[in-house]
Amino acid sequence: xxxLNKQQLDQIRDERREExxxxxxxxxxxxxxxxxxTSLIAKEASISEGLIYRYFNSKKELFITLIQELMxxxxxxxxxxxxxxGTPFEQLRNxxxxxxxxxxxxxxxxxERSRKDENVPEKVTQIFEQLPPNVLIDLxxxxxxxxxxxxxxxxxxxxxxxxxxxxxxxxxxxxEQGDEEYGLPDVDVLMRILAK
Amino acid sequence: xxxLNKQQLDQIRDERREExxxxxxxxxxxxxxxxxxTSLIAKEASISEGLIYRYFNSKKELFITLIQELMxxxxxxxxxxxxxxGTPFEQLRNxxxxxxxxxxxxxxxxxERSRKDENVPEKVTQIFEQLPPNVLIDLxxxxxxxxxxxxxxxxxxxxxxxxxxxxxxxxxxxxEQGDEEYGLPDVDVLMRILAK
Amino acid sequence: xxxLNKQQLDQIRDERREExxxxxxxxxxxxxxxxxxTSLIAKEASISEGLIYRYFNSKKELFITLIQELMxxxxxxxxxxxxxxGTPFEQLRNxxxxxxxxxxxxxxxxxERSRKDENVPEKVTQIFEQLPPNVLIDLxxxxxxxxxxxxxxxxxxxxxxxxxxxxxxxxxxxxEQGDEEYGLPDVDVLMRILAK
Amino acid sequence: xxxLNKQQLDQIRDERREExxxxxxxxxxxxxxxxxxTSLIAKEASISEGLIYRYFNSKKELFITLIQELMxxxxxxxxxxxxxxGTPFEQLRNxxxxxxxxxxxxxxxxxERSRKDENVPEKVTQIFEQLPPNVLIDLxxxxxxxxxxxxxxxxxxxxxxxxxxxxxxxxxxxxEQGDEEYGLPDVDVLMRILAK
DNA sequence: GATGAATGAGTCTTCATTCAT
DNA sequence: CATGAATGAAGACTCATTCAT
Numbered sequence: 119x120x121x122l123n124k125q126q127l128d129q130i131r132d133e134r135r136e137e138x139x140x141x142x143x144x145x146x147x148x149x150x151x152x153x154x155x156t157s158l159i160a161k162e163a164s165i166s167e168g169l170i171y172r173y174f175n176s177k178k179e180l181f182i183t184l185i186q187e188l189m190x191x192x193x194x195x196x197x198x199x200x201x202x203x204g205t206p207f208e209q210l211r212n213x214x215x216x217x218x219x220x221x222x223x224x225x226x227x228x229x230e231r232s233r234k235d236e237n238v239p240e241k242v243t244q245i246f247e248q249l250p251p252n253v254l255i256d257l258x259x260x261x262x263x264x265x266x267x268x269x270x271x272x273x274x275x276x277x278x279x280x281x282x283x284x285x286x287x288x289x290x291x292x293x294e295q296g297d298e299e300y301g302l303p304d305v306d307v308l309m310r311i312l313a314k
Numbered sequence: 315x316x317x318l319n320k321q322q323l324d325q326i327r328d329e330r331r332e333e334x335x336x337x338x339x340x341x342x343x344x345x346x347x348x349x350x351x352t353s354l355i356a357k358e359a360s361i362s363e364g365l366i367y368r369y370f371n372s373k374k375e376l377f378i379t380l381i382q383e384l385m386x387x388x389x390x391x392x393x394x395x396x397x398x399x400g401t402p403f404e405q406l407r408n409x410x411x412x413x414x415x416x417x418x419x420x421x422x423x424x425x426e427r428s429r430k431d432e433n434v435p436e437k438v439t440q441i442f443e444q445l446p447p448n449v450l451i452d453l454x455x456x457x458x459x460x461x462x463x464x465x466x467x468x469x470x471x472x473x474x475x476x477x478x479x480x481x482x483x484x485x486x487x488x489x490e491q492g493d494e495e496y497g498l499p500d501v502d503v504l505m506r507i508l509a510k
Numbered sequence: 511x512x513x514l515n516k517q518q519l520d521q522i523r524d525e526r527r528e529e530x531x532x533x534x535x536x537x538x539x540x541x542x543x544x545x546x547x548t549s550l551i552a553k554e555a556s557i558s559e560g561l562i563y564r565y566f567n568s569k570k571e572l573f574i575t576l577i578q579e580l581m582x583x584x585x586x587x588x589x590x591x592x593x594x595x596g597t598p599f600e601q602l603r604n605x606x607x608x609x610x611x612x613x614x615x616x617x618x619x620x621x622e623r624s625r626k627d628e629n630v631p632e633k634v635t636q637i638f639e640q641l642p643p644n645v646l647i648d649l650x651x652x653x654x655x656x657x658x659x660x661x662x663x664x665x666x667x668x669x670x671x672x673x674x675x676x677x678x679x680x681x682x683x684x685x686e687q688g689d690e691e692y693g694l695p696d697v698d699v700l701m702r703i704l705a706k
Numbered sequence: 707x708x709x710l711n712k713q714q715l716d717q718i719r720d721e722r723r724e725e726x727x728x729x730x731x732x733x734x735x736x737x738x739x740x741x742x743x744t745s746l747i748a749k750e751a752s753i754s755e756g757l758i759y760r761y762f763n764s765k766k767e768l769f770i771t772l773i774q775e776l777m778x779x780x781x782x783x784x785x786x787x788x789x790x791x792g793t794p795f796e797q798l799r800n801x802x803x804x805x806x807x808x809x810x811x812x813x814x815x816x817x818e819r820s821r822k823d824e825n826v827p828e829k830v831t832q833i834f835e836q837l838p839p840n841v842l843i844d845l846x847x848x849x850x851x852x853x854x855x856x857x858x859x860x861x862x863x864x865x866x867x868x869x870x871x872x873x874x875x876x877x878x879x880x881x882e883q884g885d886e887e888y889g890l891p892d893v894d895v896l897m898r899i900l901a902k
Numbered sequence: 903g904a905t906g907a908a909t910g911a912g913t914c915t916t917c918a919t920t921c922a923t
Numbered sequence: 924c925a926t927g928a929a930t931g932a933a934g935a936c937t938c939a940t941t942c943a944t
Contacts, residue, residue, distance in 0.1 A: 126923095127927070134928080153348045153433035156914060166930045171915060234488060237349035282503060289485025292430060307478060310507060326903090352939060362905045364941080373939065522924085544741040545825035548918060558926045560920080569918065626880060629741035674895060681877025684822060699870060703898060714944095715906070722907080744935060754909045759936060 135173045138163050139187075142180055147228040151181055152237040178239050185232060185242050188225045189249065195222070196257040206265030210258070210312065214287055214305050223291060230288040255280050262312075271312050283311050331369045334359050335383075338376055343424040347377055348433040374435045381428060381438050384421045385445065391418075392453040402461030406454070406508065410483060410501050419487060426484040451476050458508075467508050479507050527565045530555050531579075534572055539620040543573055544629040570631045577624060577634050580617045581641065587614075588649040598657030602650070602704065606679055606697050615683060622680035647672050654704075663704050675703050723761045726751050727775075730768055735816040739769055740825040766827045773820060773830050776813045777837065783810075784845040794853030798846070798900065802875060802893050811879060818876040843868050850900075859900050871899050 141163035145154045156177055160167040174180040195216070202209045217226050232238050233246050258280055265271040272279065287308060337359030341350045352373055356363040370376040391412070398405045413422050428434050429442050454476055461467040468475065483504060533555030537546045548569055552559040566572040587608070594601045609618050624630050625638050650672055657663040664671065679700060729751035733742045744765055748755040762768040783804070790797045805814050820826050821834050846868055853859040860867065875896060 130928075149432050150346060150349065153346070153431070155912090167914085168916075168931065169929055172928075175915095177914070235349070236345050285486065286482050289488065290481060292485065292488075304478075307507065311503070323903090330903095351937090363939090364906065365904055367940065368903070519924090526924095541824050542738060542741065545738065545823070547916090559918090560927065561925060563919065564924075627741070628737050674892075677878060678874050681880065682873065684877065684880075699899070703895065718907075743933090755935085756910065756937075757908055759938095760907075763936095765935065 131173075134165075134169075138165070138170055138173050138180070139184055143184055143188075143224050143228060146181060146184065147224040147231065150231060150235055150237060151239070151242075182239060182241050182245075185229070185245060188229055189245065191225065192229065192254060193257070196254050199258060200261045205268065205270060206261045207270040207309070207313070209261055210265070211305060211309055213258075214308065217287060217291060218305075226288060226291045230292050252277065252281070255284065265312075279312055283308070286311065327369075330361075330365075334361070334366060334369055334376070335380055339380055339384075339420050339424060342377060342380065343420040343427065346427060346431055346433065347435070347438075374437075378435060378437050378441075381425070381441060384425055385441065387421065388425065388450060389453070392450050395454060396457045401464065401466060402457045403466040403505070403509070405457055406461070407501060407505060409454075410504065413483060413487060414501075422484060422487045426488050448473065448477070451480065461508075475508060479504070482507065523565075526557075526561075530557070530562060530565055530572070531576055535576055535580075535616050535620060538573060538576065539616040539623065542623060542627055542629060543631070543634075570633075574631060574633050574637075577621065577637060580621055581637065583617065584621065584646060585649070588646050591650060592653045597660065597662060598653045599662040599701070599705070601653055602657070603697060603701060605650075606700065609679060609683065610697075618680060618683045622684050644669065644673070647676065671704060675700070678703065719761075722753075722757075726753070726758055726761055726768070727772055731772055731776075731812050731816060734769060734772065735812040735819065738819060738823055738825060739827070739830075770827060770829050770833075773817070773833060776817055777833065779813065780817065780842060781845070784842050787846060788849045793856065793858060794849045795858040795897070795901070797849055798853070799893060799897055801846075802896065805875060805879060806893075814876060814879045818880050840865065840869070843872065867900055871896070874899065 138159070142154070142159045145158050145162050149158070154177075156167050156170055159177075159180075160170060163170075170177075170180065174183065196213070199209050199213050202212050204212065216222055232242060255277055259276050262271060262276045262280055266273060266276065290308075334355070338350070338355045341354050341358050345354070350373075352366055353363055355373075355376075356366060359366075366373075366376070370379065392409075395405050395409050398408050400408065412418055428438060451473055455472050458467060458472045458476055462469060462472065486504075530551070534546070534551045537550050537554050541550070546569075548562055549559055551569075551572075552562060555562075562569075562572070566575065587605070591601050591605050594604050596604065608614055624634060647669055651668050654663060654668045654672055658665055658668065682700075726747070730742070730747045733746050733750050737746070742765075744755050744758055747765075747768075748758060751758075758765075758768065762771065784801070787797050787801050790800050792800065804810055820830060843865055847864050850859060850864045850868055854861060854864065878896075
């Protein structure tokens with residue numbers, strides 16, 4: 119049988135790389151950088167430990183790559199909020215609900231967790247220092263101000279309120295499932311922080 | 315000078331043990347269980363690494379001891395809330411402010427962090443599973459209900475509201491200093507979650 | 511086109527096997543046994559890594575095969591020296607020049623290097639122990655003695671002088687290009703060691 | 707009993723560090739950089755593998771340190787040649803004999819070996835490129851010229867002759883014990899290369 | 903009691919070798 | 924026959940724990 123052609127191999131490589139990123143995202147999000155053994159990543163991705171190193175030079179590089187890409191993705195998501203349908207209140211409500219989605223959950227968890235984690239590689243600390251949360255928050259300010267004008271949102275310094283709001287949302291995400299009995303806080307309860 | 319007598323030696327031992335617990339509390343709170351090297355604890359306590367092992371059998375035992383004692387202390391603090399002066403609203407406000415105190419801060423940080431941390435010793439996981447946050451929350455329910463009756467607090471399921479409230483407060487504590495620009499959320503903003 | 515017949519296939523196999531040996535010779539000669547990654551051999555031979563294993567059972571076997579064949583070849587070359595044209599001095603001069611040839615260079619480099627290398631497979635160590643350089647040297651003794659009698663060579667124990675001479679020649683080969691400024695030592699300067 | 711004081715500890719540390727350097731020198735000299743396992747260094751130094759890392763950050767750092775210090779030492783030794791007693795011939799003869807001493811042997815072996823080794827850390831390659839052998843050779847040129855004038859040495863380009871001479875001496879050193887039967891070449895035979 | 907050098911089990915990383923295609 | 928992705932054993936490195944002083 120003939121060997122796979124270049125295109126097929128490239129595709130396998132891309133898929134595998136993606137799988138490893140997804141698997142490591144889950145583990146890093148739960149256990150943090152230092153607490154994550156490469157053996158756990160391998161198990162989560164159902165591959166051998168050594169294979170990770172055909173796709174990433176080190177655990178550190180894998181982690182940094184992950185953080186960089188997630189930050190970029192987060193930025194894109196926030197930039198798009200004002201294109202969502204509905205009023206500003208509905209747009210932010212929507213965004214919040216998305217953040218709790220199975221899909222984005224781990225991404226926000228990892229970013230949130232890593233921001234506080236002193237065990238993270240130097241480079242990651244730098245990324246967070248250079249790109250303060252406000253950069254992301256600022257993207258939402260126009261939407262929020264619009265909501266204030268229409269009376270949907272509480273008056274007050276927009277960046278301050280938004281910062282607190284997302285501090286809280288992010289913190290809750292980190293808990294993965296919040297309190298067992300009541301689940302994650304109702305988005306509407308959270309939105310009270312912003313609502314008039 | 316005569317050598318120290320038995321009682322004095324015991325006192326030194328107790329003090330030293332306490333110092334090690336305080337030092338390790340700070341480090342564990344910031345870096346988590348796995349991320350904390352015994353060398354860092356020793357440095358924080360200004361002692362040698364080996365000395366830790368004269369007071370605790372292992373890093374694990376030290377950690378477990380810490381968690382157990384902090385949980386006990388937390389319970390005592392919550393039980394006392396209704397003895398504080400002022401209205402229920404003022405009592406909870408007071409409690410919240412205390413939690414952000416330099417003194418208790420690390421304790422709450424560590425507990426909150428450890429609850430989510432999958433790198434923690436099995437025994438600690440068990441402690442949290444057996445002693446759900448509700449046990450602590452339940453201690454505040456009477457106070458809260460009293461506040462609802464007097465119209466200070468929002469109506470609704472008391473345990474649910476309190477659970478969310480402290481989930482949020484605890485999460486914020488973990489961040490140590492919150493957003494750099496705005497600092498920790500204003501306690502009054504937080505209390506909006508409970509307030510009518 | 512009709513498929514290749516058995517004979518043609520055998521020829522391809524032989525050629526391929528030879529290519530792999532040539533490529534690995536170059537790499538082993540430069541980097542030694544342990545320092546040579548199979549990936550480097552594959553690259554040098556412009557084939558895939560896996561293909562090596564269709565022609566050799568292991569890196570070790572490839573290496574041993576190489577050493578054995580090179581030793582055999584070296585023996586043949588030395589046996590032929592006295593058939594070369596010219597006086598004994600010219601014959602040894604000729605041999606020496608051949609050793610620095612692009613063709614034989616790597617072979618002598620590898621043998622010389624491997625003789626000193628403690629990272630080499632056990633079997634190779636044995637080959638060198640069982641077949642001491644003297645076996646090769648002995649082949650040249652008649653030629654040398656002839657030259658002594660004719661007054662071309664310095665008097666003295668022939669095997670001793672020859673051993674030193676080739677020790678030196680081999681050592682220089684290992685350096686590949688000697689000192690950058692002056693290149694490899696002039697063969698005539700080397701021959702002074704033997705000359706009267 | 708009271709703990710060791712600072713000075714004693716510093717001494718232990720210095721001695722240990724020196725022991726590790728000596729042990730690793732022996733192993734690196736015989737097996738090269740890549741072929742040397744840290745476990746072998748540990749065994750040679752009769753310590754645990756982990757201890758190496760309290761004194762050096764990595765096998766690479768240990769190796770680089772070694773090379774740098776040996777180069778420095780070599781320079782000092784060559785600079786001192788013209789202070790040795792005797793004629794220039796005797797001075798170089800003396801130097802050569804020193805190089806074969808049990809003490810310096812491994813040092814010259816390692817440097818010589820590493821210069822040719824393509825498996826060595828980048829930094830080491832740079833050291834050798836920046837500090838070509840000629841820098842060391844140049845230190846001996848005055849002595850050699852003096853010997854030429856007094857008729858002890860062969861006429862000819864001093865740097866060229868010296869370069870070849872030491873190329874050969876170094877190469878022989880690498881073999882550790884040369885041919886078993888005849889031992890290392892007689893220094894006087896070697897000196898013929900330089901002698902008139 | 904106190905110190906920090908020393909150990910060794912556990913993790914990260916490399917690379918010869920295998921195997922599905 | 925040929926490829927290169929995948930595996931896993933072996934080697935580098937970290938750090939909780941021990942122990943001589």
